[in-house]
Amino acid sequence: METKDLYKTLGVSKEASQEEIRRSYRKLARKHHPDANRDDPKAEERFKEIQHAYEILSNPEKRREYDVGPRTFFGAQGAGRGGPGGASPGDYSDLSDLFGGLGDIFGRSTRTREASLKGEDVTVAVNLGFKDALEGVTTRVSVPVEEACGDCRGTGAAPGTAPRTCPQCGGRGVRSRDQGFFAFSEPCAACAGEGTIVDKPCPTCAGSGRLRKSRQVTVRIPAGAKNGMKIRVPGRGSGGRRGGPAGDLYVVTRVAEHPVFKRRGDDFVVEVPVSFAEAALGAEIQVPRPEGGTVKLRLPAGTQDGKQFRVRGAGAPKARKRGGERGDLMVQTRLVVPRKLRRREREILEALAEERNEDVREELFKKVGSS
């Protein structure tokens, strides 16, 4: 027979107050919880000892009995929940927050079951033309959702019957393993965590209580929507379970590419052909805008090929902002070289070449030579 001192097990003195005992127990329970000591096979044993000590010392009446004649209690060790000398779970209601705390520490949450009552979020893609995305559009999307079966109101039981409380878990949907009434809960196998058992399944939903259907949802696509933008429509996902809230709908935009305007953030980039004369002399040119029409752009004399100019406010409306804020239009020049020359054109260019008499590769070779 064991002769371990329950006070020592909890690390408190014989004079410890109930509060001290409780505090010490909580501390030790966290430290020695088997989930936190997966590599230590003895952790569970230690944990049981701590639990057992607390079972007795936390109950003033049992503590008194222990102080008088502790041996009577050792027989109860390992008897577990509801066994002789064991406390009923009700005695530990003051520790309910500890269970939650352990859940958080060990990466499982006692709220999992509640969270699962919320309907699933559903994501659908919507294909948009370039113009619709730019200007914004109201569109209808077909959303595959799961909803409570109307015939059984989501219970899964045939009309006229009702699900009964699971006798294995008493309707809790979870069962505790042998280690006592601690955080060792797992979904009840008898009812698959539902807490209820259906004897006669609803023929419409085959007992699942859920039906798949396609729902038409109207979605407002904001002006300036980018490709891959995610728009959240709250509460339009799958329906919740047992009165839980519906999930959300996410609409992901797929915007058709434009042959000329390339999107870059809230800006658009457009490549604009420029003649040699315009580039060399400078010019005022018209540049197309993404939503139609043109915008004037002044090219300075000596503009190079591939040079970028920013036309402020001529880009896409910023879809995430109100107030008509817009991105810019980036104009990139592309120097156009005549493919064919008439005689007079050739003569003029030859005269120009003779006049300039330059070596445009001089810099290049200087760099090559100096490295």
Ligand SMILES: [Zn+2]
């Ligand atoms: Zn049904």
Ligand SMILES: [Zn+2]
């Ligand atoms: Zn059950």
